Amino acid sequence: MTADPEEPQLEVGVGPWPGPWPSGEHYDPELLEHGDRRNVVDAYRYWRLEAIVADLDTRRHAFHVAIENWQHDLNIGSIVRTANAFTASAVHIIGKRRWNRRGAMVTDRYQRIVHHETTDAFRAWAHGAGLVVVAVDNTAGSVPVDTAPLPEACVLLFGQEGPGLTDEAIAAADAHVAIRQFGSTRSINAAAAAAIVMHEWVRQHRPARP
Template sequence: MTETSAHRTPSDAPGADTADTPAHRGEDEVEVGVGPWPGGRAAWPTDPRYDVELLEHGDRRNVVDAYRYWTVEAVVADMDARRPHDRRLHIAIENWGHDLNIGSVVRTANAFNAAGVHIVGRRRWNRRGAMVTDRYQHVSHHPQVEDLLAWAADARGGAGIPVIGIDNVPGSIPLEGYAFPPECVLLFGQESAGLSDEARAASRDVLHITQHGSTRSINAGAAAAIAMHAWVTQHLTIS
């Protein structure tokens, strides 16, 4: 069961990204994005990747400059094309308690061009923290951990993708220095409880982020960002 964010709904009108609307900006904040394409209709590019509504009214979305005026579908297609076929990162999140960090994790996954985000458990999740990046991300739903594992085992034509758990629990391995597989699923638990027993048992390895302060754990969204970046530094070209 997959919900694909490339599909545009009525609330997905160009420039309607929640984070970019005037109601969500302070009066003194600088307006983001760009206005209508300079020169009017006569100067519009003919490349089919461009969205005529954005060309006419401007593009205030939370996207990098390279994707200004592009349709959502064109952005998703380009991100897919830029992802190495043999080095792909998937992110999975257990959603038993409507964890508010899920949106933040999705946003970070988009920033690192993850191949997919997998929500395990409840289908509904709070999208506010995603800052509309879920539109440009492949998001799938798995009712139970077993369903995620079945998908991972069948991926890559049956070759499978290893699942790596991230949780600060006894017996876990320090993330620092860990050799991540070039293609894997990083599995995160909810903020309070961490990974479920089933998720930990199913993971090839369970990693923890080494800490040096007094708190037992760090924010789940922050932990996910650290883990994703650790994989990126090993497997993607840093320019």
């Protein structure tokens, strides 16, 4: 589907900075001159990429997200985008180093991403960092995530679309939670599941204030 040339096209972001430029090393002169069309919140308009990442690093949440990537799962990009929205401490890719970044919509530039070759290497890192590994899958013994308190310092571990978590990942977990479902399908989309559980962590540990 192509855009109608007679229809007005909405511009994303803001144009060049009007008037005298603001001072501060976090501002990007090129963006101030030509405009900022990036998909960033207004508070970060005209900021340099490195300055945005540095600011996010001062207020990232205590939870991490980990995804198995044995089959080059296309959902990883969407999960990274959601992790950025909830300021996850980092996203960990277990297995194949390469992953499809299209779904991330450039948010991987702002999100800390770590790679682990094997499940054992990931587990060793998590336990060394004092983090509880929480497997998210509707396996036997899983507790509904909306009834189970999620640890504040934890890693939310997700499997791939279709097969879910591997036996090795399930064995590496310290806790197991699942999303309650009521329809005919066995599972929901991996990226959707990650968004639900990340929001549940935020709901529990960062309640909204009036």
